[in-house]
Amino acid sequence: MSTVSGAGVGGIAGMDLGSMDLETALMAVQGQRAQLLEDALRAQLDSVNARNAEMAGLNDSIAAKTSENGKLEASNLSMQQQITELRDLQSRLKASQCPNPDGWYGLSWGQGDDKALSHATLDQIKASGLTIPAGADAPRDVDGNGTMDAKGKVVAGWQKEIDDKVAALEDSIKKNSATVEANKTDLTSLKNQVDALGNTQQMEMLRLQGMTGKRNEAFDVMTNFIKKMQENRSGIIGNMR
Secondary structure, eight states: OOEEOOTTSTTOOOEEOTTOOHHHHHHHHHHHHHHHHHHHHHHHHHHHHHHHHHHHHHHHHHHHHHHHHHHHHHHHHHHHHHHHHHHHHHHHHHHTOOSSTTOEEETTGGGTOOHHHHHHHHHHHHHTTOOOOOGGGSOBOSSSSSOOEEEHHHHHHHHHHHHHHHHHHHHHHHHHHHHHHHHHHHHHHHHHHHHHHHHHHHHHHHHHHHHHHHHHHHHHHHHHHHHHHHHHHHHHHHHHO
């Protein structure tokens, strides 16, 4: 039994030529060569598409972590502003605190005992989420001069609450900052992976172009071979007439 293998492409299986004429055998070899190149091209396309999908996933991760860092940094700025405002309020409360725990001082005592400012200070205390006592310890205009007053112990309690709130905000800022730094490390790694994949993808694309050229060449050879066979047969038939 006669067989042929190779035909210019590694992996062409042995072919039985026992029942084939030369043209049929050559056509079979060219057909199998073209099919192997087509299969290899499809595998290369799958590889390229897989790398594209991997790069897309990495870029999505980069975008997500970049967005997260932006939000965390904006949150830190907001919390730092809150701390600044709370510390300012704490400083003004300290200046207005009556030394006697049960004694009353205007909430703007340390700033000229301004009526409007005392009301604004109480509004800020409420907006800051500090505890407003009820009953005998509730802030009010004790002397009827229009200024909001508070007991020394109440003002001291507010200052302690501010310390606790500031500590909580600083802890949140610290955690956010740690996450930002971890994300930055991850971003560096992700970008390095994207760069590496990009370099590899360039080589894969060059290989794909080369394989496409070989595939097209194989089909051109097969097409020309078929055309030549048809011309030869037409010539033979014509000579027989």
